[in-house]
Amino acid sequence: MAPMTGLTIDLRGKSFSGTPVLGPLSFTLAPGERACLLGPSGIGKSTLLSLIAGFDRAYDGTIALPPGRIAMVFQAPRLLPWRTLAQNIALIPGAGDLSRARALLAEAGLADAADQYPEKVSLGMQRRAALCRALAVSPALILLDEPLVSLDPASTEQMRALLRRTLDLTGATALLTTHDRREALALTDRILEIDGRPATLRHDRPSPLSRDDRLDPQRVETAYREMF
Numbered sequence: 001m002a003p004m005t006g007l008t009i010d011l012r013g014k015s016f017s018g019t020p021v022l023g024p025l026s027f028t029l030a031p032g033e034r035a036c037l038l039g040p041s042g043i044g045k046s047t048l049l050s051l052i053a054g055f056d057r058a059y060d061g062t063i064a065l066p067p068g069r070i071a072m073v074f075q076a077p078r079l080l081p082w083r084t085l086a087q088n089i090a091l092i093p094g095a096g097d098l099s100r101a102r103a104l105l106a107e108a109g110l111a112d113a114a115d116q117y118p119e120k121v122s123l124g125m126q127r128r129a130a131l132c133r134a135l136a137v138s139p140a141l142i143l144l145d146e147p148l149v150s151l152d153p154a155s156t157e158q159m160r161a162l163l164r165r166t167l168d169l170t171g172a173t174a175l176l177t178t179h180d181r182r183e184a185l186a187l188t189d190r191i192l193e194i195d196g197r198p199a200t201l202r203h204d205r206p207s208p209l210s211r212d213d214r215l216d217p218q219r220v221e222t223a224y225r226e227m228f
């Protein structure tokens with residue numbers, strides 16, 4: 001029997017209209033591992049997440065997913081505008097009822113916003129609600145596309161803390177994308193750096209910081225200077 005993994009990517013290539021964008025590119029995440037796909041804007045990070053999530057099956061290679069649900073959190077929160085935050089969560093099959101949705105939102109500091117419509121709350125609050133929606137199905141694998149991009153400093157800190165706390169609690173395998181090296185160091189166990197056209201894996205490095213050390217911006221800054 002094959003050993004159980006959180007995620008195995010063995011991508012030979014991905015093209016758009018004959019133009020190669022990704023691959024060859026291979027890596028494996030252990031169950032519960034948190035890794036970051038780091039690379040410049042436009043390099044193909046979102047494309048790889050779409051392949052893993054199964055939104056795009058037009059690629060050459062294999063992607064082996066863990067048993068269980070897969071959840072994806074997009075850059076744009078993608079909440080239904082005519083539903084409240086709690087309703088947006090409760091309508092996902094397997095997410096539970098409105099009271100569970102409210103409880104999840106409360107854990108994310110959104111108790112007072114649970115019955116608000118998305119347009120009435122900030123982008124940071126919408127992102128946190130979208131994260132709650134992903135976590136509501138207890139995913140085995142969670143994919144996060146630039147979870148902190150375009151947030152103001154206070155929202156960034158709230159989202160970062162929520163991500164850490166929820167990933168600690170759920171134990172889900174997580175792969176997130178970012179173009180920000182400090183963010184990669186502050187959030188994940190392992191940094192997978194992709195670059196080039198088509199993009200390939202340039203570096204696969206463990207984070208030099210423990211999960212506790214990552215809470216300290218000074219340690220993140222020191223690690224950043226040593227690593228990049």
Ligand SMILES: Nc1ncnc2c1ncn2[C@@H]1O[C@H](COP(=O)(O)OP(=O)(O)OP(=O)(O)O)[C@@H](O)[C@H]1O
Nearest residue numbers: 016017021039040041042043044045046047048179
């Ligand atoms: N559906 C598509 N059709 C054609 N080209 C696409 C499509 N989706 C993405 N691309 C191209 O593939 C490349 C990779 O895009 P992708 O969005 O994956 O990059 P990214 O690293 O996630 O960038 P960003 O950080 O800006 O989101 C870009 O050149 C983009 O224009």
